[in-house]
Amino acid sequence: MKKGYSLFWLIPLLVAISAYPVVTRSVIARESVFLILMYVTLAASLNIILGYTGYVSFGHIVFYGIGGYTAFYLMYKFGVHLIPAMLAGGVASALVALAVGEAVLRLRGAIFAIATIGVNEAIKSLVTNLAFLGGATGLFFNFKIYRSYGGAAKAIWFAYYLMAAVTIVTVVVSYFIKNSKFGLGLFSIREDEDAAAVLGVDTKRFKSLAYAFSAFFPGLVGAIFFFKAGNIEPDDAFHLIKSIEMIFMVMLGGYGTVSGPVIGAVIYERLKGILLVNPLFKNLHMAIAGFVLLLIVLFAPGGIVGLLRERFKKLRGVLE
Amino acid sequence: MEAWISAVLSGILLGLAYGLAAIGLNLIWGVMNVINLSHGAFIALGMFASYFIFKFAGISPFISVFLVLAVGVVLGMIAYFLALHRVILAPELSTLLATYSLSLIIIGLGTFFFTTNPRAIDVGLGSVKVFGAYIPKEKILVGIYSLIFTLLLYLFLYKTWTGKAIRAVSMNITAAKFMGVNTTFILSLAFGIGIALAMVAGALIASVFPFTILTGGVYELKSFVICVLGGLGSPLGALVGGLIMGLLENVLTLKIQVGYVPFLEFLILVIILLVKPTGIMGKE
Numbered sequence: 210m211k212k213g214y215s216l217f218w219l220i221p222l223l224v225a226i227s228a229y230p231v232v233t234r235s236v237i238a239r240e241s242v243f244l245i246l247m248y249v250t251l252a253a254s255l256n257i258i259l260g261y262t263g264y265v266s267f268g269h270i271v272f273y274g275i276g277g278y279t280a281f282y283l284m285y286k287f288g289v290h291l292i293p294a295m296l297a298g299g300v301a302s303a304l305v306a307l308a309v310g311e312a313v314l315r316l317r318g319a320i321f322a323i324a325t326i327g328v329n330e331a332i333k334s335l336v337t338n339l340a341f342l343g344g345a346t347g348l349f350f351n352f353k354i355y356r357s358y359g360g361a362a363k364a365i366w367f368a369y370y371l372m373a374a375v376t377i378v379t380v381v382v383s384y385f386i387k388n389s390k391f392g393l394g395l396f397s398i399r400e401d402e403d404a405a406a407v408l409g410v411d412t413k414r415f416k417s418l419a420y421a422f423s424a425f426f427p428g429l430v431g432a433i434f435f436f437k438a439g440n441i442e443p444d445d446a447f448h449l450i451k452s453i454e455m456i457f458m459v460m461l462g463g464y465g466t467v468s469g470p471v472i473g474a475v476i477y478e479r480l481k482g483i484l485l486v487n488p489l490f491k492n493l494h495m496a497i498a499g500f501v502l503l504l505i506v507l508f509a510p511g512g513i514v515g516l517l518r519e520r521f522k523k524l525r526g527v528l529e
Numbered sequence: 530m531e532a533w534i535s536a537v538l539s540g541i542l543l544g545l546a547y548g549l550a551a552i553g554l555n556l557i558w559g560v561m562n563v564i565n566l567s568h569g570a571f572i573a574l575g576m577f578a579s580y581f582i583f584k585f586a587g588i589s590p591f592i593s594v595f596l597v598l599a600v601g602v603v604l605g606m607i608a609y610f611l612a613l614h615r616v617i618l619a620p621e622l623s624t625l626l627a628t629y630s631l632s633l634i635i636i637g638l639g640t641f642f643f644t645t646n647p648r649a650i651d652v653g654l655g656s657v658k659v660f661g662a663y664i665p666k667e668k669i670l671v672g673i674y675s676l677i678f679t680l681l682l683y684l685f686l687y688k689t690w691t692g693k694a695i696r697a698v699s700m701n702i703t704a705a706k707f708m709g710v711n712t713t714f715i716l717s718l719a720f721g722i723g724i725a726l727a728m729v730a731g732a733l734i735a736s737v738f739p740f741t742i743l744t745g746g747v748y749e750l751k752s753f754v755i756c757v758l759g760g761l762g763s764p765l766g767a768l769v770g771g772l773i774m775g776l777l778e779n780v781l782t783l784k785i786q787v788g789y790v791p792f793l794e795f796l797i798l799v800i801i802l803l804v805k806p807t808g809i810m811g812k813e
Contacts, residue, residue: 259622263620267625313802315803316803318621319564319624319625323753323798323802324802324803327753328795330750331792331795331798338786345788460626493637493638495640496634496636496641497637498630499630499637500630500634502626502630502633503627503630506616507616
């Protein structure tokens, strides 16, 4: 496979987007860029299992919730710093993915999708009942926690920088996975799993690893997001709608491509922002999102990147 | 003792309604190999249809349910041609997302027009005393109706030409086409019937429990568990799965905290998917 050049414009683009609020010192811009970066990371990591491997992880938000809860609990109970807590959150998500994957990755197609919804709902109701995690009301930070970061305002900027770093790492990792032998194996599983197995791809190990990778980064994102929010509750952490948003972004941008999730996430955040601000569309944004998704599924299953690649052959090197 | 009798009776009656809610999903899943993620949205539509007919025309949900059935078939067939027909042979991702976007559209419009305020239908039939436990008459009617609709579906699938065609398409679509079956029509009809049953279940459940536009989602998730429990393709399996769910919810809550019930349900879902994906009633 010929290596493409998408990283040459993706990384500068992400750095430029991340730098914008820092340069302007605008809090509003920071909030929306934070969301964009978060969406990019979530979409790019879902893409590893959904786009590369062809497994529809419908309840993928469960890993964001697990990472969020692990990190939040460590910070809340033991006063651990955000960075180790975040890494612990990511590792916890990846380990859960390995354990759960051992079982559910044996399922294929739609049954796998339903099973992942089941896993998300089961863990959500379990967390809702665990008293040490605050039950249905969740956990709240004491504001003293932000003191070691130089106050709440600085802590939020710190979370922002961390998110930008995580996003860039995720995109780079997703690029290298796609262009490695491992990625080639994943794509062969997507196209025909049985044939891949016959040809010597260790499908079981490949799928487990892909699932763990795609769970690790949402775990990091959950940790940062809930650190910044200051509280965590089961309905927020395991919200199925967020899972759907992730799938939406991957499909909009183009699944199985490196740049697709980035493009999809940026457009989705902008679109949502515009729709939510407009009084006429404020309450209709769900219906509109559904309509757009339907159009993509029916008429442009390759997403925006798919359309561009088809239209402009020369762009294929930079859009992969 | 009375608590137990009441729990078991409620469990059976509720279980029948759950079963009916799941049958539509089961039919579509079995025949078209499509997991209909708009199932819950259509259950909610059925609830609202029943509610508005009761509110503005004063017609009891137990009569208007037949109108809901007819409207549901037409609505379902339209939905099939709008959202599914183009991708019916594409990989699962496409059909999952197509039905999900349908759900987003319905729930989005529903939230816009009906808001998410809870509503309820008070038919006011009173209750009867069974073995010392009081059971609302509406619950009993819902149970009976669920049985009747399941029986009707069974007769339709096994005794009529169209029903047999639906089963033929579910077994081998190419062979059915060679035998002169209009597969496009049959697929759209199967989807229509599945949607209609979802709406009927919603209409009936609305006479017992309060609801919002989002309530359908809860029943959709339960329906997944029921379908997996009962196995794909058989109306009876869905009914049995529904009964197990209903009993589980009503009897278990006497012993354990209510909050743990969903956890157990989804745990069962995942375990059954892993151990015996064809369902406890399904063939190997």
